[in-house]
Amino acid sequence: MPVVSDHAPAIEVENLSVYYRTSFEGADTRNPFKLLLRHEREHRMVAALEDVSCTIPSGSVYSVVGKNGAGKSTLLRVLGGILAPSAGRVTLYHRVSPLLATGIGFDRRLSGRENIMLGGLANGLKPAQVREHTAEILDFAALGPAIDSPVRTYSSGMNARLAFAVAVHMEPEILLIDEALAAGDARFKKRCRRKIDELCAADVTVVLVSHGMKFIQAIADHCLWLDEGRVRAEGSAEDVIPAYLEELEVSAGDESAMEDA
Amino acid sequence: MTFTAPPSSDPSPPPSASGSARKPVAVFERSTLALPALRIYMRQLWGRRSLVANLARSQLKAENYDTVLGQIWLILNPLLLAGVYVLVRGVFRQVGSTPMERNAIIANLIMGVFFYRFANSIIAGSAGSILRNKSMVLNTNFPRAVFPLIGVVKAVIEFVPILMVLVAMHAVLGQPFGLSLVTVPVLWLMILIFSLGAGMFFATLTVYLRDTTNILTFVMRLLFFMTPIIYTVDEIPAGLLPYLQFNPLFPVFWALEAAWDGRWPPAVTYLWFGAWMIGAFLVGVAWFISKERSFASRL
Ligand SMILES: Nc1ncnc2c1ncn2[C@@H]1O[C@H](COP(=O)(O)OP(=O)(O)OP(=O)(O)O)[C@@H](O)[C@H]1O
Numbered sequence: 403m404p405v406v407s408d409h410a411p412a413i414e415v416e417n418l419s420v421y422y423r424t425s426f427e428g429a430d431t432r433n434p435f436k437l438l439l440r441h442e443r444e445h446r447m448v449a450a451l452e453d454v455s456c457t458i459p460s461g462s463v464y465s466v467v468g469k470n471g472a473g474k475s476t477l478l479r480v481l482g483g484i485l486a487p488s489a490g491r492v493t494l495y496h497r498v499s500p501l502l503a504t505g506i507g508f509d510r511r512l513s514g515r516e517n518i519m520l521g522g523l524a525n526g527l528k529p530a531q532v533r534e535h536t537a538e539i540l541d542f543a544a545l546g547p548a549i550d551s552p553v554r555t556y557s558s559g560m561n562a563r564l565a566f567a568v569a570v571h572m573e574p575e576i577l578l579i580d581e582a583l584a585a586g587d588a589r590f591k592k593r594c595r596r597k598i599d600e601l602c603a604a605d606v607t608v609v610l611v612s613h614g615m616k617f618i619q620a621i622a623d624h625c626l627w628l629d630e631g632r633v634r635a636e637g638s639a640e641d642v643i644p645a646y647l648e649e650l651e652v653s654a655g656d657e658s659a660m661e662d663a
Numbered sequence: 664m665t666f667t668a669p670p671s672s673d674p675s676p677p678p679s680a681s682g683s684a685r686k687p688v689a690v691f692e693r694s695t696l697a698l699p700a701l702r703i704y705m706r707q708l709w710g711r712r713s714l715v716a717n718l719a720r721s722q723l724k725a726e727n728y729d730t731v732l733g734q735i736w737l738i739l740n741p742l743l744l745a746g747v748y749v750l751v752r753g754v755f756r757q758v759g760s761t762p763m764e765r766n767a768i769i770a771n772l773i774m775g776v777f778f779y780r781f782a783n784s785i786i787a788g789s790a791g792s793i794l795r796n797k798s799m800v801l802n803t804n805f806p807r808a809v810f811p812l813i814g815v816v817k818a819v820i821e822f823v824p825i826l827m828v829l830v831a832m833h834a835v836l837g838q839p840f841g842l843s844l845v846t847v848p849v850l851w852l853m854i855l856i857f858s859l860g861a862g863m864f865f866a867t868l869t870v871y872l873r874d875t876t877n878i879l880t881f882v883m884r885l886l887f888f889m890t891p892i893i894y895t896v897d898e899i900p901a902g903l904l905p906y907l908q909f910n911p912l913f914p915v916f917w918a919l920e921a922a923w924d925g926r927w928p929p930a931v932t933y934l935w936f937g938a939w940m941i942g943a944f945l946v947g948v949a950w951f952i953s954k955e956r957s958f959a960s961r962l
């Protein structure tokens with residue numbers, strides 16, 4: 403892992419825009435002739451991100467918050483090199499390991515143990531390196547005998563544990579986590595928090611998307627607030643998160659926005 | 664995205680946009696039609712060779728998990744299919760006039776069915792590979808050529824037991840083990856390369872036009888009957904030949920038929936199929952890897 407000074411950027415995002423192109427049926431799809439000819443089919447460009455700029459310092463826990471559909475997952479996909487920008491530029495100064503959504507589903511028919519190997523290889527490790535880490539991963543996920551049953555039989559929390567355990571043991575330099583922790587129980591979240599602290603101490607950059615505001619408040623030092631694809635605020639977690647919570651409370655009425663997702 | 668990933672050992676880092684002296688590992692920009700740097704792409708792909716092997720093996724294992732006969736289906740399936748074609752052929756036409764001729768026709772038919780299955784499983788498998796692995800495409804960032812290659816490795820693994828059955832059948836039917844059989848591995852490899860190219864072409868097309876998978880099924884079925892498998896090259900009526908020649912697989916199965924029968928394949932069959940092979944491979948691979956960076960936004 404390269405040694406870098408405290409505030410050097412790990413990722414720079416400049417004027418990033420991402421558009422999805424979707425096609426969908428027009429209003430009247432019951433008419434078989436129209437369906438046949440697809441004249442009713444329309445194309446629409448969805449602007450998932452528009453003119454987003456931010457700098458992610460290395461060794462930080464950088465959180466991305468925003469309402470459903472704000473573009474958080476899209477941003478992480480671009481950072482992970484999965485989606486190409488429609489405009490703008492992203493510069494990475496370290497190697498990135500993406501763990502997106504429910505990450506591990508490589509082959510849900512296979513056992514957790516086999517999926518650990520696939521996950522490691524997909525992240526660019528060699529088989530021997532993955533085997534080296536397997537014991538730690540098993541230990542961290544703490545799934546017991548379930549590790550040898552097919553992943554399709556797992557609960558969403560078990561899935562999340564396995565995915566997170568694999569991701570943090572892949573010798574990441576930049577770790578992208580999208581909602582991977584939401585389904586874990588309180589004890590597991592605590593363990594994750596300790597692990598993330600540990601990684602940051604080793605100068606790993608963590609970009610974290612979550613609706614669990616308590617968790618984010620406890621762990622993040624920087625925060626990007628996305629609103630309908632645009633940057634609403636960016637800065638230190640102490641400044642941005644309270645502002646976001648305030649807006650959530652306004653829009654959610656008396657329901658507590660602090661409730662963990 | 665343009666991958667401008669210089670090797671980290673380079674001692675003279677150019678200044679980055681921020682003015683810091685550190686060198687970027689990767690820069691992602693608007694994707695263009697241009698090909699990514701091929702050397703970097705191939706290096707990244709080579710780095711995932713264990714992933715390809717592992718995924719192929721585990722998918723094969725998972726596919727026949729729940730059946731009673733398990734892996735035996737890999738052999739039984741094409742054998743039964745060949746049996747059906749022998750039967751169908753026998754109903755419409757006498758299979759050869761002498762027992763010797765009959766055996767030669769049956770041996771050619773079985774070989775043809777097995778080789779065509781090999782080609783078809785690579786083409787159809789690759790064509791659907793991006794859509795089938797949607798969640799992996801959306802959540803990982805390795806070169807997308809991994810997905811069609813998994814299909815190739817699977818087809819090759821499946822072909823090993825089939826080859827043993829073929830050799831056994833060849834002996835049982837009293838067919839010649841002539842020197843011309845040495846051309847079979849070459850023809851097999853040519854089929855593999857052609858099929859990979861065609862498969863990558865259709866995989867890209869499928870992302871943009873979902874109807875491709877439906878159409879491809881029928882095209883492959885049609886091409887089967889346009890290939891000298893359930894009939895021999897000699898049996899083709901002169902009026903039909905010009906149409907069959909449009910089938911890219913026609914010349915290679917012509918060559919296979921000759922080789923299997925103990926004759927040297929005519930040189931024209933190599934040149935003809937070789938041209939198809941090179942064309943399909945170059946076009947398929949180039950189109951796939953120039954478009955693969957936009958796959959994720961269209962799934
Ligand atoms: N594959 C896709 N095709 C078309 N539109 C998409 C696609 N994925 C996302 N979008 C659109 O892009 C926008 C941003 O989606 P994104 O998944 O990034 O939101 P998000 O912030 O992660 O939301 P959530 O909190 O619910 O996870 C949404 O309007 C969504 O409808």
Ligand SMILES: [Mg+2]
Pocket residue numbers: 474475476580
């Ligand atoms: Mg999301």
